[in-house]
Amino acid sequence: MKNIILFADTGIDDAITIIYALQNPNINLLAIVAGYGNIDRNKTYRNTKYLLELADREDIPVIAGATRPLDGSDPTFFPDIHGVEGLGPIKPPIPEERFADQTNFSRLFQIIKEFSEDITIVNTGRLTSLAMAWYLSPSTMEKVKETYVMGGAFLVPGNATEVAEANFNADSLAANFVSQNVPDLTIIPLNVTREALITPFMAELINEQADTPLQELIFPILEFYYNAYQQLEPGIQGTPQHDLAALMAALQLEGLFHYERRYVKVQHEMGYANGLSIADFSPGSSDCFGTNCVKIATEIDYDLFASNVMEILTSS
Template sequence: MSKKLILDVDTGIDDALAIAYAVHSPELELLGITTTFGNISVEEATRNSLILLEKLGVEAPVVSGAHKPYARELFKPYSRHIHGEDGIGNQLKEAPSHQAAPGDAADFIIGQACRYEGKLTLVAVGPLTNLAIALDRCPELPKLLDRLIIMGGAVTVRGNVTEAAEANIYADPEAAAYVLGAGFPLTLVGLDVTMQTLLPQHDVDKWREQGTELGKFMADMTDFYMEAYRNFRPGIAGCALHDPLAVGLAIDSSFVQTRPMRIAVEVGDSPEVGRTREVQNEHEAQALPSVDVALEVDAERFLRHFLSRVV
């Protein structure tokens, strides 16, 4: 029986790859996509998600969510230098033919969690604002989910926005601290493992060689991401599959090895704002729940699985 899935995205390029991976995985039933600001604005993330679903030939509700952080004004610039002016590698040709579903993301998450109590997997691959708002409205939400999988953080490695912080956590550190401290059955999939999941250029070229509209779109979009990696992370042979790995864990948790940790998020005006750190102090640790932090990944096996399904 397929797992019930919600994807919470800030639809840039690796979000788009994650959506395609989820749609093409029979183990998952995509109940809907919720969107937030992050790589681009929430309005653009919603538009891009609708476009992706149309190109994939599937129907699922896309519900718009937060347009700014939970407890502060927007302070992280959008990542257009990484994902393109439109968020999908400058491949936007026309508006989607469908519209976003009514309502907002937090209410959609709560409604589906209540409907499928104990059976819903939520994969969050953007800032965690929608989840923080949902927690305010439904404090029992952590008990309703089967699993929350978060692409975010850098517990044992350096960040990718600052030396200390990963982009999704940095974009809304207060929301991240709230969600990580709420007691969800939670797997944190951060740069500790995602930077090892490199998609080679020759595999992207194969998508274009298929001669399909979808293959060309996905290849042209990912080429922009590849070029960004060449410019900003020279020496890395490919682009990291950050968000797809989080989806991969919803399919097969054995792609990674985890260790239970108590994780604090630096908030406020800290010079290390957005840092995700393991709490060693026993007194501080008592106030935090344990979460499963991915520390090792079978990158080759995951990559083969991803490539067998994404296009």
């Protein structure tokens, strides 16, 4: 069983990821760090608490993450994609203002020390909170076994700009720091997450099997997400589960991803290419070695992805 701490910005794809984690018997979800990203931090914190309440898993601590990028700039939110409250048409009956004064970041370090050398971090949102944790207590963060990050777009178009993926673009300073300094790092970029689709047919099958309040959220939020994506990419066959793909990578399902190892840096000097993820994939390049060598997912087995998603999201 994997002991996982999830760093999220709980919009729709993060919500699907959390539901998957809660239903997967191979995951021990130790905590969720809720930071800004798809929506503001107070709403991501509120949404996370709401999902855990529906699952009757309020024993899982929610940790208040960052409210803005490392450079202090105002974040950009995406209500057109995730809805004003971050969960599509769902309006959690909890005011986000209740969580404005949360300051429990030290709880993260307590959990890491408690499960020393046996914790996997999965970061599905902006990388600000993760970078902050390393800045604040590197000796504690070195006790983390491995880290998986959803972010970047290597040699493919971005989804925030022509060249940059949203998580890397929103805080390129943090993305560059994590890419070059966090050991045992695996990056799951748009190259593969763009192909990790839940189709409308799959969503309907999940809905037919739904028998808990948590499962009953899946169809309406995916329907909202699908309609939003039809505006972004007319004709797309489903909704890309960027964040879920990163969590599934952490489970190391045999054959799900193909990886290559490269040194990675992120363009972080503000300008046209801000957030561009850079690695040498030129002809003749080869895998790297050492502390700062990053595993990058380059291919996904879609059939394996889809069958596992259906198995977990339709389970009792």
